[in-house]
Amino acid sequence: xxxxxxxxxxxxxxxxxxxxxxxxxxxxxxxxxxxxxxxxxxxxxxxxxxxxxxxxxxxxxxxxxxxxxxxxxxxxxxxxxxxxxxxxxxxxxxxxxxxxxxxxxxxxxxxxxxxxxxxxxxxxxxxxxxxxxxxxxxxxxxxxxxxxxxxxxxxxxxxxxxxxxxxxxxxxxxxxxxxxxxxxxxxxxxxxxxxxxxxxxxxxxxxxxxxxxxxxxxxxxxxxxxxxxxxxxxxxxxxxxxxxxxxxxxxxxxxxxxxxxxxxxxxxxxxxxxxxxxxxxxxxxxxxxxxxxxxxxxxxxxxxxxxxxxxxxxxxxxxxxxxxxxxxxxxxxxxxxxxxxxxxxxxxxxxxxxxxxxxxxxxxxxxxxxxxxxxxxxxxxxxxxxxxxxxxxxxxxxxxxxxxxxxxxxxxxxxxxxxxxxxxxxxxxxxxxxxxxxxxxxxxxxxxxxxxxxxxxxxxxxxxxxxxxxxxxxxxxxxxxxxxxxxxxxxxxxxxxxxxxxxxxxxxxxxxxxxxxxxxxxxxxxxxxxxxxxxxxxxxxxxxxxxxxxxxxxxxxxx
Amino acid sequence: xxxxxxxxxxxxxxxxxxxxxxxxxxxxxxxxxxxxxxxxxxxxxxxxxxxxxxxxxxxxxxxxxxxxxxxxxxxxxxxxxxxxxxxxxxxxxxxxxxxxxxxxxxxxxx
Numbered sequence: 255x256x257x258x259x260x261x262x263x264x265x266x267x268x269x270x271x272x273x274x275x276x277x278x279x280x281x282x283x284x285x286x287x288x289x290x291x292x293x294x295x296x297x298x299x300x301x302x303x304x305x306x307x308x309x310x311x312x313x314x315x316x317x318x319x320x321x322x323x324x325x326x327x328x329x330x331x332x333x334x335x336x337x338x339x340x341x342x343x344x345x346x347x348x349x350x351x352x353x354x355x356x357x358x359x360x361x362x363x364x365x366x367x368x369x370x371x372x373x374x375x376x377x378x379x380x381x382x383x384x385x386x387x388x389x390x391x392x393x394x395x396x397x398x399x400x401x402x403x404x405x406x407x408x409x410x411x412x413x414x415x416x417x418x419x420x421x422x423x424x425x426x427x428x429x430x431x432x433x434x435x436x437x438x439x440x441x442x443x444x445x446x447x448x449x450x451x452x453x454x455x456x457x458x459x460x461x462x463x464x465x466x467x468x469x470x471x472x473x474x475x476x477x478x479x480x481x482x483x484x485x486x487x488x489x490x491x492x493x494x495x496x497x498x499x500x501x502x503x504x505x506x507x508x509x510x511x512x513x514x515x516x517x518x519x520x521x522x523x524x525x526x527x528x529x530x531x532x533x534x535x536x537x538x539x540x541x542x543x544x545x546x547x548x549x550x551x552x553x554x555x556x557x558x559x560x561x562x563x564x565x566x567x568x569x570x571x572x573x574x575x576x577x578x579x580x581x582x583x584x585x586x587x588x589x590x591x592x593x594x595x596x597x598x599x600x601x602x603x604x605x606x607x608x609x610x611x612x613x614x615x616x617x618x619x620x621x622x623x624x625x626x627x628x629x630x631x632x633x634x635x636x637x638x639x640x641x642x643x644x645x646x647x648x649x650x651x652x653x654x655x656x657x658x659x660x661x662x663x664x665x666x667x668x669x670x671x672x673x674x675x676x677x678x679x680x681x682x683x684x685x686x687x688x689x690x691x692x693x694x695x696x697x698x699x700x701x702x703x704x705x706x707x708x709x710x711x712x713x714x715x716x717x718x719x720x721x722x723x724x725x726x727x728x729x730x731x732x733x734x735x736x737x738x739x740x741x742x743x744x745x746x747x748x749x750x751x752x753x754x755x756x757x758x759x760x761x762x763x764x765x766x767x768x769x770x771x772x773x774x775x776x777x778x779x780x781x782x783x784x785x786x787x788x789x790x791x792x793x794x795x796x797x798x799x800x801x802x803x804x805x806x807x808x809x810x811x812x813x
Numbered sequence: 814x815x816x817x818x819x820x821x822x823x824x825x826x827x828x829x830x831x832x833x834x835x836x837x838x839x840x841x842x843x844x845x846x847x848x849x850x851x852x853x854x855x856x857x858x859x860x861x862x863x864x865x866x867x868x869x870x871x872x873x874x875x876x877x878x879x880x881x882x883x884x885x886x887x888x889x890x891x892x893x894x895x896x897x898x899x900x901x902x903x904x905x906x907x908x909x910x911x912x913x914x915x916x917x918x919x920x921x922x923x
């Protein structure tokens with residue numbers, strides 16, 4: 255240690271004292287405790303930490319001073335050291351170890367904490383005389399610490415012993431145990447250095463050594479090495495004691511990080527000698543409870559993640575019910591004696607990118623649409639909501655229904671192209687059914703061709719004309735088609751979740767199967783048709799998970 | 814940190830310390846202090862002008878007392894201030910080395 259360092263920091267404390275008007279006794283106590291603390295740190299810590307900066311922090315309140323000393327040396331709680339024994343004559347008095355009792359006596363409270371790789375000792379002094387400055391002051395100072403070759407004659411030998419004791423007394427097992435009780439034991443044990451990251455133990459392994467971490471750290475993984483959740487055993491900690499005591503196989507993965515130094519204690523020495531050293535069993539028990547607490551923490555973290563998951567799940571459930579609420583209510587037009595319509599959407603996840611809509615523009619014209627946003631889940635659902643809102647906002651109709659349908663999709667494309675940084679798009683089939691003239695005007699924007707049947711005729715695909723999909727290419731014009739739609743006719747719209755439904759062998763349902771199953775339906779009621787399509791998909795999939803949203807909308811003109 | 818030594822009556826070695834017995838202070842007087850106690854059988858260490866003592870200072874005093882005691886003699890302390898007295902009590906040193914309030918009672922003890 256450099257004498258000038260303690261001197262320098264002592265001067266700083268005295269300057270604080272005179273600036274804030276400490277009483278003589280208060281200043282004496284503070285300076286004494288600080289000097290003892292620093293002396294202690296310097297004499298206990300490994301010389302490798304010499305020269306690293308220490309930090310001193312003083313925090314002053316009206317009637318209280320809090321002094322905090324940080325040092326970067328190996329973990330060491332000065333308050334864990336037993337006080338020197340009482341002796342009867344001056345000859346037996348052992349020099350050294352008086353510092354900590356002085357700190358206990360002359361500070362009002364003390365606390366040790368290992369934090370961010372530093373030892374942190376906090377000393378609290380209740381001041382006998384309130385300080386003169388009204389507002390609290392906070393001062394921080396970094397001090398430099400170096401060992402110097404020069405030291406007190408008597409201290410040299412003692413210092414060496416105490417460093418060796420320090421090296422063990424900060425470990426959990428040997429916490430506070432006099433070095434004399436361990437000296438002969440420790441001499442026989444080996445120290446092992448792990449050069450590269452190494453898997454030391456894995457579940458099921460037989461283990462017969464206790465490893466005390468002298469430097470570096472061990473990581474304990476419950477699930478698999480390298481997984482996110484692990485318990486870290488840093489310098490001073492130990493592993494292996496459980497399997498040594500109960501002879502059960504190892505229950506977790508233990509990985510040593512590169513450069514870790516371990517004191518290896520064989521099971522015989524551990525059980526028959528070390529555990530008999532007074533104080534060791536208490537240390538073991540407190541280490542067990544600490545470890546239990548930290549594994550509880552890991553479990554709690556896991557539970558918290560699950561709860562968060564549940565929360566997200568609940569949010570998605572809300573989103574699902576909002577999305578379902580946007581769709582037209584079933585049954586559709588129950589009071590309408592000219593139309594028989596039914597729609598149904600089943601999403602692959604909680605929310606989806608499919609949609610359909612149907613409403614009267616006026617007493618003679620019914621507008622309908624079915625759409626499919628690329629992708630699935632929440633992003634698709636947000637775009638779907640945009641598309642539906644934009645379509646519902648289109649009111650009034652100018653020109654012929656064919657023009658109107660074409661303009662509608664042209665405008666929708668323009669609207670969705672703007673503010674579309676995520677480059678989403680959708681396919682849609684929309685149309686206007688003119689109930690007066692029994693004519694269907696429609697626009698197909700990249701969507702699956704719907705199935706159509708007139709009267710008692712077979713279902714076929716309504717394929718022409720075809721237009722590009724909506725939302726990515728600006729300035730497109732869309733062409734409408736028209737077809738006679740006399741009473742008894744049925745239009746069945748669907749999304750690709752129907753025709754691209756897969757079975758377990760990778761086959762797809764396809765348009766032909768769809769048409770033949772529709773043609774198998776005798777009474778072409780819309781509800782029956784929709785039901786038929788869903789059960790065809792269900793039967794075809796043979797239990798394979800639904801991978802896409804499935805939507806079907808059937809519109810028929812009553813005879 | 815100053816140290817001065819004088820022979821009092823009855824062959825008592827009186828060592829007067831003047832200054833702080835902190836790390837640098839102790840270091841600066843260590844050699845002279847050890848030399849002053851060496852070979853003496855009656856030593857009075859006067860702490861009347863020591864406003865501060867840390868454990869390094871205590872070690873100096875204890876080592877001195879041990880050296881005197883080994884030679885069959887006695888070392889006593891005199892006039893510590895209130896805080897220093899408390900420190901001697903906390904460390905148990907006041908049970909092993911006699912502490913007096915004034916020089917006369919210290920001298921009378923031999």
